[in-house]
Amino acid sequence: MARASIYLGLVHHPVINRQGERICSAITNLDIHDIARTCTTYGTKDFFVITPSQDQKTLAKRVIDHWLKGAGGQYNPDRKKAFEQIHLVDSIDDAIEAIGRPRRQLGVLATSARKMKGCISWERLEKMVYKPEFECILLLFGTASGLHEQCFEQCDGVVCPIYGPTSYNHLSVRAAVAIALDRILGIRRHENGYNTSSGL
Amino acid sequence: MARASIYLGLVHHPVINRQGERICSAITNLDIHDIARTCTTYGTKDFFVITPSQDQKTLAKRVIDHWLKGAGGQYNPDRKKAFEQIHLVDSIDDAIEAIGRPRRQLGVLATSARKMKGCISWERLEKMVYKPEFECILLLFGTASGLHEQCFEQCDGVVCPIYGPTSYNHLSVRAAVAIALDRILGIRRHENGYNTSSGL
Numbered sequence: 001m002a003r004a005s006i007y008l009g010l011v012h013h014p015v016i017n018r019q020g021e022r023i024c025s026a027i028t029n030l031d032i033h034d035i036a037r038t039c040t041t042y043g044t045k046d047f048f049v050i051t052p053s054q055d056q057k058t059l060a061k062r063v064i065d066h067w068l069k070g071a072g073g074q075y076n077p078d079r080k081k082a083f084e085q086i087h088l089v090d091s092i093d094d095a096i097e098a099i100g101r102p103r104r105q106l107g108v109l110a111t112s113a114r115k116m117k118g119c120i121s122w123e124r125l126e127k128m129v130y131k132p133e134f135e136c137i138l139l140l141f142g143t144a145s146g147l148h149e150q151c152f153e154q155c156d157g158v159v160c161p162i163y164g165p166t167s168y169n170h171l172s173v174r175a176a177v178a179i180a181l182d183r184i185l186g187i188r189r190h191e192n193g194y195n196t197s198s199g200l
Numbered sequence: 201m202a203r204a205s206i207y208l209g210l211v212h213h214p215v216i217n218r219q220g221e222r223i224c225s226a227i228t229n230l231d232i233h234d235i236a237r238t239c240t241t242y243g244t245k246d247f248f249v250i251t252p253s254q255d256q257k258t259l260a261k262r263v264i265d266h267w268l269k270g271a272g273g274q275y276n277p278d279r280k281k282a283f284e285q286i287h288l289v290d291s292i293d294d295a296i297e298a299i300g301r302p303r304r305q306l307g308v309l310a311t312s313a314r315k316m317k318g319c320i321s322w323e324r325l326e327k328m329v330y331k332p333e334f335e336c337i338l339l340l341f342g343t344a345s346g347l348h349e350q351c352f353e354q355c356d357g358v359v360c361p362i363y364g365p366t367s368y369n370h371l372s373v374r375a376a377v378a379i380a381l382d383r384i385l386g387i388r389r390h391e392n393g394y395n396t397s398s399g400l
Contacts, residue, residue: 030372033372034372034374034375037372038371038375040366040368041366041368041370041371041375042364043364043366043368076218078368079370081368082370162382162386163386164242164243164381164382164386165242165243165386166241166242166243168241168243168282170240170278170279171237171238174372175234175237175241175374177375178374178376178378179378179382179386181364182362182382183382186379
């Protein structure tokens with residue numbers, strides 16, 4: 001079955017703080033680990049860590065090199081495999097450029113914990129992935145208190161918030177990415193390969 | 201619709217290290233935050249952080265108190281709400297005792313990244329939750345390289361590993377908990393309340 005290739009972007013700028021002000025957030029080491037492992041589990045394409053801060057990129061590169069070239073990768077080859085798909089880029093535009101597809105073939109979708117008018121349901125997103133109107137989808141997740149509105153202007157749509165059976169929606173970005181990828185690439189899709197071993 | 205109440209246990213002892221040896225793992229601060237937030241999102245009952253180490257419990261209690269009684273809760277009331285359901289206990293037995301139900305009404309289920317013979321599929325687990333054979337389910341997640349086999353002996357069953365469309369199954373425990381709760385309490389269950397706002 002044809003399905004869109006999924007790329008993931010973790011945005012550190014422009015995002016907002018708790019006061020709604022535009023900021024550049026610091027990279028969280030565990031975000032990189034958790035999200036890279038989740039992306040590898042769900043077979044996404046590149047995982048873009050997006051920040052224009054040179055200092056932050058230098059720091060992140062040291063962490064990534066530890067797992068790709070240093071002692072980390074020897075100690076834990078599975079972690080190394082996950083880190084292979086990480087790319088540090090300055091901006092959402094640079095992630096789009098790195099994907100290298102004509103813009104009309106690439107759906108750039110934001111996520112938000114706030115419900116936006118006209119947001120794309122998870123059911124609709126699943127259809128976008130499996131009956132692709134785009135060849136590739138770049139799914140953007142904001143750090144701190146979420147993506148700055150400027151990001152939404154660059155996007156083709158915003159996915160609806162993730163809810164459980166309560167009104168509480170303060171998931172960590174690490175949990176949100178895991179749930180999002182499982183919703184679109186996980187439990188309900190077992191045609192191809194290993195999902196049979198999940199016992200479903 | 202009647203459904204079983206879900207409790208969650210994050211086990212630090214007995215778990216195994218990468219060599220398969222029985223260890224007591226250290227508590228990871230971000231595990232507590234992420235899993236408490238995920239539990240609150242999905243409306244679980246208590247979240248048990250399980251370790252017999254007094255030092256580790258003292259440390260964890262300081263973190264928890266910061267969010268429940270200290271500056272953390274004032275700064276971020278949503279985080280405080282998530283922390284309210286955390287309980288530090290010495291052992292799986294103590295978690296079971298704290299739930300306070302007759303053992304026959306409580307299903308204690310382990311999770312594992314390794315496929316166990318006779319493991320419970322996610323589909324079957326969902327049925328166990330919504331057509332309850334137990335009034336309560338305690339779902340146990342191992343830290344480090346997973347639960348020690350001794351844990352499985354205390355359980356009524358083991359849930360099958362979480363897979364995406366690849367053979368890679370090295371999710372963080374934070375991601376695994378998020379996916380697990382969404383699979384059983386999330387996307388496919390919209391009868392009660394807020395899930396309608398997820399757009400599905």
